[in-house]
Amino acid sequence: MTGYDESWIQVDASKRHITYTRLPPGQYQLRIKGTNRKGQWSEHQINMSVTQLPAWYETLWFRIACILLLAALLYLAYLWRIRELTQQQIALDELVHSRTENISMLGTIGKDITSTLDLSSVLERVYKHVNELMVADVFVVGILDEPNQRISCQLxxxxxxxxxxxxxxxxxxxxxxVWCVTHQKALWVNQISELTRYVNHIAPPVSGAESESLIYLPLIIDTRIIGCLTVQSFQPHAFSDNDVQMLRTIANYTAIALANADSVAQLESTFEQLQTAHEDLKVTQQQLVQQEKMAGLGRLVSGVAHEINTPLGIGITAGSYASKALSECEQKLATGKLTKDNLEQFMALLKESLQLLESNLNRAAQLVKNFKQVAVDQSIEELxxxxxxxxxxxxxxxxxxxxKHTQVSVQTDFPSEARMSTYPGAIAQILTNLVDxxxxxxxxxxxxxxxxxISLxxxxxxxxxVVSDDGAGMSEDTLGKVFEPFYTTRRSNGGTGLGMHIVFNIITQKLKxxxxxxxxxxxxxRYTIVLPNTLERAE
Structure with missing residues (x-):
């Protein structure tokens, strides 16, 4: 069969046919030759044209149709895939948009929750936002009271x-x-019966007796547990994963806000305590300063009283002596024995006694005047x-x-005039403390x-x-603390350590x-003091 096989197929008289199977469609030439009984081949050959028609499924049209059908199926599959991808993209876009809105919304909620530092305001804002986002038939925030080993549910x-x-x-x-706080883990059940996975038996709740769906989330700041938050619904399967995720974020914001509120409350309490302590300290300091002033004034009174004793003693002695002389003169006059010489002696004695009495009384009066001026200046603060x-x-x-009765002398170097507007009592107290x-x-x-x-x-x-002395001086450590309150090297001798502190405050604050x-x-x-010539009256 030319076009199909190239070799001859031999058959005998008992089989005068040949069979071709699965002959591909096409044009063929069947060549036939025969032999005689002696095996001699005939030179005559018969040629037959054979046309093998294709089966219906082997036709070109069928193949084209199959190709077209396959192309159509592929196109439909493509369209279906495109539609599916489009739907997935839309769903993904919606999810991204929803998540973006949730993030934005949760960010706004977080700002609102953490914008207040008042505890009750924080809790109320948390409830308002949770109730807007999900079914919150029951809402409770518990704050851990670690010292008392309890959870205080304030809202x-x-x-x-x-x-x-x-x-x-x-x-x-x-x-x-309690499970949520002690384990620091979330607790979420869609049916109340599932609660036995966390606790041995279900205790009657204080609130939410009808609840079926429950979410408990720990409130943790850094690694410190500060309480828990629960949202409950009376319906089973009321909360989705998205609800739990949003609630986790709100719980984080709540923990931050509660920690801030607690810190502020502690700061306010500490500030109030410090303020009270400061006020007490100011009162105590004022009392000590006043006591120091009065003690200084007392020492001044004692010194002046001792100083006044001398002229008064002399005056009393002079007056007593003159009185005795007068008595003797009167006796002589009464007996007629008063002579001219006696009278002249008495007059001279009386004159001397009166002069002595006058000078010492003037001395005492001047001391009283000076003391009165200093005492009034120290007690009345007038500019x-x-x-x-x-x-x-x-x-x-x-x-x-x-x-006066020591080996110490005081020298001054003052100009004749140096007028200034100031508080005289403060000046007197400074000089008193420095000299003392x-x-x-x-x-x-x-x-x-x-x-x-002392110089000006x-x-x-x-x-x-400038007030200076050539005495013992001070060590470097003492010099660094000389103006500190209550610092003294003579506490065992009754020193208060306020003298130089009072001087420093008067100069720097009152006298500027x-x-x-x-x-x-x-x-x-050596103390160097610089004072303004004119001091304005304090308001």
Whole structure:
């Protein structure tokens, strides 16, 4: 069969046919040759044209139809896939949009919750937002009270009604809230019967007796548990995964807000305590300062009283002597024995006694005047204009008893005039404390010899006042603390440590000036005070 096989097929007389199966469609030439009985082939050959028609499914049209059908099926599959992808894209876009809106909404909720530092306001805002997002038939926030081992439920709302505050003991392990706090894990059930996965038996709840769906979430800030939040519904399967995820985010914001509110409450409490302590300290300090003032005034009174005793004693003696002489003169006059010489002697004695009495009474009057001026200036804080050198001399006159019977001398170097507007009482107290401090500390209560020097230098807008001594001086440590309140090296001798602190405060605060101290051990002390010439009245 030309076109199908190239070799001859031999058949005998018993089989005069050949069979071709699965002959492909096409044009063929069947060649036939025969032999005689002797096996000689005939030279005559028969050629037959054979046409093999294709089966219906082998036709070109069928194949084209199949191709078209396959193409149509592929196109339909493509369209279906495109539609499915489009639907998935739409669903994904909707999900992304929904999640974006949720994130934006949760961000807004978080800002609202954390924008307040008041505990009750935080809890109310949390409930408002949770109730808007999901079915919140029951809403409770419990705050852990670790010292008392309990969970305090300060906000509980059921069916929109606020319930009285209640609490759970941490030892009550059958409570879902206790389980949530102690395990620091979320608890979520869609049916109340599922609660037995977390607790041994279901205890009657204080709120939410009809609840079927429950979510408990721990409130954790960093790694510290501060409480729990629960949302409950009376319907089973009321909450979706999305609800739980949103509630987790709100719980995180709630934990931050509660931690902030607690920190602010603690700060406010601490501030109030500090404020109270500060006020108490101010009152105590004022009392101590007043006591120091009165003690200084008392010491001044004692010194002045001792100083006044001398002229008064002399005056009394002179008066007594004159009185005795007068009595003797009267007796002689009565007996007629008074002579001219007796009368002249009596007159001379009387004149001397009166002069002595007058001079000592004037001395006492001047001391009283100076003391009165200093005492009034220290007790009445009035702004007035004074001639500073004259005023300092008056104060030093009152203070003279402090060093009168010691080996200490006081030297001054004052200009004739240095007028200034100031508080005289403050000036007197500064000088009193500085002189007293020099005698006590520089010269060991006046037992050591030495000199206290006081000088004034006047410029256009200020006065430089220097008080120095050549006494014991101070160590570097003492110098650094000389103006600190309650610091003293003579506490065992009754020192309060307020003298120089009062001086510093008066100069820097009341008189608006400055004071510096320079000293070395064994080299004495030097206080340099700079004061303004004119001081405005404080409002």
């Amino acid at each position: 509980a709302i059921e069916k929109g009604q606020k319930l009285p505050a209640f609490e759970y003991a941490l030892s009550d392990t059958q409570r879902p809230a 007035s204009t004074i001639n500073l050198p004259d005023y300092l001399n008056d104060v030093l006159t009152s203070l003279h008893p402090k060093w 401090n020099a005698i006590k500390h520089g010269f060991d209560e006046g037992s050591q010899p030495g000199t206290v020097s 230098t006047v410029s256009e807008d200020q006065i430089i006042w 000036g400055t004071i510096e101290c320079h000293s070395e051990a064994g080299q004495g002390c």
